[in-house]
Amino acid sequence: MLDPKLIKEKPEIIRKMLTDRHVQFDLDLLISLDSNRRELIIKTDEMRKQKNKVAMEIASKKKSGQNADASIAEMQKVSQELQTLEANQIKTESEYNRLNMTMPNLVHESVPIGADDSANVVVRSWGTIPKFDYKIKDHIDISQNLGLVDLERAAKTAGARFYYLKNNLVRLNQALLHFALDFLAERQYGLVQPPYMINRNSMEGAIIADDFENVIYKVQDEDLFLIGTSEHSIAAMHADEILEGKDLPIRYAGISPCFRKEAGAHGRDQKGIFRVHQFEKVEQYVFARPEDSWNEHEKMLAIAEEFYQKLEIPHRVMLLSSGDLGKVSAKTYDIEAWMAGQNSYREIVSCSNCLDFQTRRLKIRFRDKTNEQTQHLHSLNSTLVATTRTLVAIMENFQTQDGHIRVPKPLQKYLDTDII
RNA sequence: GCGGGGGUCGCCUAGCCUGGUAGGGCGUGGGAUUGCUAAUCCCAUGUCCGUAAGGACCCGUGGGUUCAAAUCCCAUCCCCCGCGCCA
Structure with missing residues (x-):
């Protein structure tokens, strides 16, 4: 608002x-x-x-x-x-x-003006695109050959865009989450495992009306909605509160499953686990003073970049144009990872500064002295890791000639192996 | 799920039975005074409208009764204690 x-x-x-x-x-x-x-x-x-x-x-x-x-x-x-x-x-x-409540957020002056993603700007690239001297597979072939994903049975029990992860892919998924939490804990983020369902009022604080229809699942007969990301829960966590200036910024590492309808994505990324209704995510969520938020935004992006550098996943940072920007965000960077099986960069991280847009809806304010005028905080959110997409990047980029998957170095200690 | 207690302007608390402008303490800021890192006293302290003067609102939430509701009635949410059930 x-x-x-x-x-x-x-x-x-x-x-x-x-x-x-x-x-x-x-x-x-x-x-x-x-x-x-x-x-x-x-x-x-x-x-x-x-x-x-x-x-x-x-x-x-x-x-x-x-x-x-x-x-x-x-x-x-x-x-x-x-x-x-x-x-x-x-x-x-x-x-x-x-x-x-349906009005979108302001657009920051540094955002390129354009109608859609064709106006997005490459900010920088990292890593070298892997070269293979043999025929490579996409993540679907790799995972099915190794018995790591069962899509057919998931279609039977739940429908399209669901999956059973199996065996070492379950471990790899957990390893990513574990590594991500450790990574943020080292950087003084407070760990949060939030409610996976929240009421309408809370959800309306974090998102804009259209999203209810396109992304959010409703629980029948209850005033509850499945979260699309822990951002939704964490945004609403401090609703109607006046926080103390000395506690700012507040940095949270949220971990939760994410549920998304993916309405309006018909036909896109139909197969595999790239675009699915359910995945796990570790999220950065920060409440900052208005004057600090742009600085915090860059920091969050830098943390996400470092994470993928540690994993040695080649990627590039995109600055989204005004037409591609989410309605709640005033400025968004995406990180796109190289996915060898698709021979292209695909979105794995979205890092946004929402200014006081969410905090105004949720009445989240702060002040330094109790007799001071309260001010709305700024809120920011960024993916650290969304498991399924990063699994795709790992499977496709780290595949070996004999159809196995090398485990990225930082994850090896969580799995007890360097190859799947 | 049942029984009991409770939710008051940042925090703590009075008022509720017996309806008539929400009082006190703490914290914070400003001021006064006494010559000293202190004490005492005064004023301010949330939201909205208004350029301002000023005014309105605020007692978990939503209804109702009444000329008038923090106060009475109904519904609902949340918290605490006890009992029950349960991974």
């Missing part, structure tokens, strides 16, 4: 953001709802003032034993008028809020 004051005072900034993002949004409606709502607030406040005045009259008359009938009659009238005004105000207010 954006600051209502910004919308009122500098609508041209919002209008530019909407054009840059190529998003359709009825800004004029929002602005007129806003001025409506302000007018109604003034009117109802005045009526309430009147009501308070009469209430005091009644109280003092009763106390001194005078007849209060005339005042009570007036009070009845005022109360009734107030009721209609209030109903009107609440209606306008909620219309305004509903529309405002």
